[in-house]
Amino acid sequence: MDKSKSVPTSRFSRLSKFGLLASKVAGNVLIDSAKSVAKGEKLNKQSLILSPKNIENLAEQLAQLRGAAMKLGQLLSMDSGEVLPPELSKLLARLRSEGHAMPHKQLVGVLKSHWGDNWLDKFSHIELKPFAAASIGQVHKATLENGEKLAVKIQYPGIAKSIESDVDNLASLLKMSGLLPKHIDMAPLIFEAKQQLLDESDYQLEARHLQRYQENLANFEQFKIPKVINNLTTEHILSMEFVEGIDLEACASLPQAQRDALASDLIYLFFFELLKFNTVQTDPNFGNYLYQPDTGKIVLLDFGATRELTQSVCNGYFALFSGALSENRNLVASAAEQIGYFNSEIDLEYKHKVVDIFMLACEPLRQDKAYNFAASPLAKQIRDKGLEMSTDKSKWHSPPIDALFIHRKLAGLYLIAAKLNAKVNVQQLYKSFLVQAKLAQK
8 A cells, every 4th residue: 555645845734734633623523522412421522532533533644744743742652651541642652653655756856955956876776665764754775876785864855844833733732632631741842842853853963973873882893883875965865874684573583592682782782872972862662773693783773863961960870770779769869869850849759759660660770680571560560650650740740851761762672672582681781881881980
């Protein structure tokens, strides 16, 4: 089935999409509410809005708008977790995995605008059908005249210029719909969604992140990072060498030792990113990695969501890990305050609950044995405790944005380890990291 649809490029056309979406939802609500009244049923605004027809309309229109919907969805799911209605959570998850490709005519127009009318002269072949897609772009295979194979990430037209208005329109739509709990403070999430999308829409910035990771990981033989082709990279086109590998999900059938090593290497890398390099690629979804079984190398892809962190935040996490290892709750609480979780007005009971969650999240670190991620109820326990906290509106406190991205990374790595059915001694990994990074006396 052809899923290509032209991306609306002007602000007016994108705004009209939101207007059409709002009117469709409102019309369906009126029809369904009339049916409910006729049947003598009690009206429920949220269930009317979240009807199957409206969910389908939301998914269709927002998938066509691409970036803003997907990014705000990621941040909402990071921040509020299980407090979202399950229908909305499923919709946001669907938006992260689906999206329409650009029609060929629009794609060629983008390539001409960046590479000139004779853009095809640079290649012996380029596939017009994308082999991968992201929230703000799609990726194509290409071959240069010299035979070098490339992966070319091409940004959807109009995304960068429409980011602020798209995010505002989407936030207004969600707010008016009543789909979000009223006690969630959307302002910092909206601001961050805009900033993150603006950063991700700058492919030259992503190219610099790629090159920085190549420098940082020069001595790490287990990782492979694609080389940037600078003369074919612009603000909205990123050209890289094409690197072979199998999808991470396919690695679930590999021998246990390989799966354990794969998960161990990713967690080990996280310690270096956070505590040594102060820079974290914060989107650990399966599509951002490939694996080469013959060499044991992990290919790292997509650095658009790379986040540079302050030394204070990174030091806070170092203290937090130290406190978790030594079972020192006071040190964990102090570290959480340094990271930005607490201020002098935070309720003591709430503080204890946050420390509980941190201690729980550090459970693999606190056990000096191979941790079985697939058999652990850790993710559910953390969700349950988070839900318990978030439903207390009088004490609810939005975590610092940097922490949300760091926790997103760690949760994603736990999920990868669980999907791989991996067993990892995280404590020994961390101690090995301390020795290699020379942070033991930090």
